[in-house]
Amino acid sequence: MSTLLLDDVSKNFGDRAAVSDLRLECRDGEFLVLLGRSGAGKSTTLRLIAGIESPTRGEILFDGERVTALPPEQRDVAMAFESYALYPHRTVREHLEFPLRAPGRNLTEAAIAERVTQVAELLEIGALLGRRPTQLSGGQRQRVSLGRALVRRSRLTLLDEPVAHLDARLRHDLRGELKRHQKAQGATSIYATPDFSEAAAVADRIAVLVDGRLRQVDTPARLYDQPADVDVALTAGDLKMNLFEADRVAAFAQPVSGVHRLGIRPSDIRVLDRPDPSALPGTVYVTEPMGYDQIVRVEAAGQVVTARMPLDRGRFEIGQQVWLAPDWRRQHPFDPQGRRLGARLP
Amino acid sequence: MTQDTRARGAAPRAARWALLSAWSLFAGFPVYWMVVTAFKQPRDIYQGPFFLPFVDFTPTLRAWEHIAGPARDTVLHGLANSLLFAAGSAFIAVVLGAFAAYGLARYPYKYGPYRNDDLSLLIVSQRIMPPIVAVIALFAMFRAAQLLDTRVGMLIAYTWFNLPLTVFLLTDFMRRIPVELEHAAALDGYGKLAQIRHVVLPLAMPGLAAAYLLSFFFSWNDFILALMLTFRDAVTLPIVITNLSAQMEPRWWLISAIGILAMLPPIVAVFLLDRFIERRVLHAPRGEDS
Numbered sequence: 001m002s003t004l005l006l007d008d009v010s011k012n013f014g015d016r017a018a019v020s021d022l023r024l025e026c027r028d029g030e031f032l033v034l035l036g037r038s039g040a041g042k043s044t045t046l047r048l049i050a051g052i053e054s055p056t057r058g059e060i061l062f063d064g065e066r067v068t069a070l071p072p073e074q075r076d077v078a079m080a081f082e083s084y085a086l087y088p089h090r091t092v093r094e095h096l097e098f099p100l101r102a103p104g105r106n107l108t109e110a111a112i113a114e115r116v117t118q119v120a121e122l123l124e125i126g127a128l129l130g131r132r133p134t135q136l137s138g139g140q141r142q143r144v145s146l147g148r149a150l151v152r153r154s155r156l157t158l159l160d161e162p163v164a165h166l167d168a169r170l171r172h173d174l175r176g177e178l179k180r181h182q183k184a185q186g187a188t189s190i191y192a193t194p195d196f197s198e199a200a201a202v203a204d205r206i207a208v209l210v211d212g213r214l215r216q217v218d219t220p221a222r223l224y225d226q227p228a229d230v231d232v233a234l235t236a237g238d239l240k241m242n243l244f245e246a247d248r249v250a251a252f253a254q255p256v257s258g259v260h261r262l263g264i265r266p267s268d269i270r271v272l273d274r275p276d277p278s279a280l281p282g283t284v285y286v287t288e289p290m291g292y293d294q295i296v297r298v299e300a301a302g303q304v305v306t307a308r309m310p311l312d313r314g315r316f317e318i319g320q321q322v323w324l325a326p327d328w329r330r331q332h333p334f335d336p337q338g339r340r341l342g343a344r345l346p
Numbered sequence: 347m348t349q350d351t352r353a354r355g356a357a358p359r360a361a362r363w364a365l366l367s368a369w370s371l372f373a374g375f376p377v378y379w380m381v382v383t384a385f386k387q388p389r390d391i392y393q394g395p396f397f398l399p400f401v402d403f404t405p406t407l408r409a410w411e412h413i414a415g416p417a418r419d420t421v422l423h424g425l426a427n428s429l430l431f432a433a434g435s436a437f438i439a440v441v442l443g444a445f446a447a448y449g450l451a452r453y454p455y456k457y458g459p460y461r462n463d464d465l466s467l468l469i470v471s472q473r474i475m476p477p478i479v480a481v482i483a484l485f486a487m488f489r490a491a492q493l494l495d496t497r498v499g500m501l502i503a504y505t506w507f508n509l510p511l512t513v514f515l516l517t518d519f520m521r522r523i524p525v526e527l528e529h530a531a532a533l534d535g536y537g538k539l540a541q542i543r544h545v546v547l548p549l550a551m552p553g554l555a556a557a558y559l560l561s562f563f564f565s566w567n568d569f570i571l572a573l574m575l576t577f578r579d580a581v582t583l584p585i586v587i588t589n590l591s592a593q594m595e596p597r598w599w600l601i602s603a604i605g606i607l608a609m610l611p612p613i614v615a616v617f618l619l620d621r622f623i624e625r626r627v628l629h630a631p632r633g634e635d636s
Binding site for chain 2: 050051052071072073076077078079081083085086087088089098099102103104105148149
């Protein structure tokens with residue numbers, strides 16, 4: 001329960017810059033997600049906040065107070081590691097008790113037992129309390145690691161891809177539970193993930209990292225609707241945005257001046273089985289029915305274009321001739337440097 | 347081992363038995379021979395070979411009576427020294443070695459051109475040259491420092507002798523303990539020493555026990571250092587055994603009887619430390635890393 005400020009923080013490993021000039025604020029009680037591909041600097045940022053790494057330049061402040069020089073054990077930060085970092089010689093129960101028994105916490109045995117039960121219930125690991133890490137599956141280990149981070153009340157909770165190795169059902173359930181837990185505790189939390197839909201599901205705000213640099217911090221909706229540049233646009237969205245060279249589609253799209261590439265989200269493209277003067281001709285590359293939706297990939301304009309629509313909008317076969325009708329009003333125009341041009345076209 | 351993983355067929359099975367039998371012969375016969383020799387008369391030794399007690403020869407307790415009688419003080423003195431030096435130097439070498447190994451495994455060092463790997467090699471290099479080469483210099487040093495034939499001196503000598511081994515063994519062991527476990531303990535609220543106590547030490551236990559045992563064996567079985575550096579006060583059991591044969595002709599029955607005594611402490615040490623080595627095998631949990 002704290003505010004966090006990363007004040008122009010940089011971290012180099014040798015001559016490789018992992019994080020560059022990162023200026024980021026996390027408000028009290030906020031659920032902030034760091035979104036980026038692997039190698040974008042998410043884990044390094046979390047490790048800098050935790051104090052496992054120290055910044056090459058810049059300062060880290062909790063509640064306006066400098067903590068840059070403090071070792072991790074004095075920062076009162078909890079973290080779930082991507083690699084779990086479970087203690088091989090301890091049982092699940094001992095893992096959950098370990099942070100509660102640290103010097104200076106002074107909790108009664110009853111309080112410890114209560115917290116352990118509570119968090120074990122939240123994560124559905126109550127039946128595993130007597131086991132050691134080697135007797136757990138990957139997903140169970142991840143939940144224990146998460147439990148160790150959530151079991152105590154810390155100033156900050158850092159979660160490094162905390163549900164990445166769980167099966168889809170549990171991943172969905174658990175991220176919902178995490179969000180409820182976070183709101184109920186008012187715990188300032190920072191969550192790293194490469195998955196936009198996961199980020200959007202839990203985040204108050206999302207910070208997009210590309211190559212160690214912060215590109216945009218915004219609510220999930222604004223990030224999705226108005227990505228600041230091409231890289232953010234490609235990262236934000238569970239299906240990759242389609243990018244067209246502006247001159248190739250100029251005949252259909254009426255591009256604004258200075259535009260170099262046009263982005264269209266898969267859900268903003270309709271696939272027609274009849275010719276249409278304003279539509280791009282193409283052939284179906286593959287179709288992926290998803291239960292309620294379908295994804296159709298079409299070879300058109302010299303590239304593979306992805307479209308997403310409800311299943312009842314028609315059935316398509318591989319090799320079928322189709323016409324793509326993007327909703328050009330919802331285009332994202334980018335200049336030659338990849339920056340988004342102005343506001344959305346009317 | 348399950349049925350499925352066993353090799354099948356008569357030929358591999360026969361080969362396996364042949365190899366195991368040959369190995370058992372080499373491993374077991376010296377021990378057997380020592381045991382029966384300890385119960386022989388000189389006559390049975392020199393007119394032999396006789397293999398089976400009560401069949402080939404009549405066992406006698408003559409050697410044991412000598413050990414319990416006239417030779418008792420000499421043997422006990424050697425035994426006590428050997429025990430002190432082996433147990434003590436192994437302990438010091440493991441403690442110092444663990445500190446050195448932890449440092450080498452976790453922190454980058456640079457002394458002039460020497461980095462961690464060079465430092466490790468430098469330390470291990472102490473054991474590359476034959477001890478007989480070093481022991482001459484050690485003799486001169488010990489004489490100057492008045493450590494010759496003292497217990498403190500022998501503890502120092504054996505610690506020096508064992509330290510390279512423990513550093514070498516334990517560095518590898520410490521490296522295999524994921525550093526993230528210490529980070530996790532730090533975030534759980536534990537300082538550096540508590541991290542070592544709660545995480546590193548329990549996980550390093552098998553390595554520490556193995557290093558202790560090997561150090562113990564090396565010191566216990568050493569002959570050359572004790573021969574050069576002790577005369578009377580600090581003599582060890584191997585020296586006592588040699589002195590028995592040096593006087594006239596070798597008294598094999600006595601040598602064998604003390605040899606049996608000399609085998610016991612290492613066996614006890616193995617039994618005591620075995621549970622650490624066997625049961626607490628380091629098993630770092632690793633996720634299905636993406």
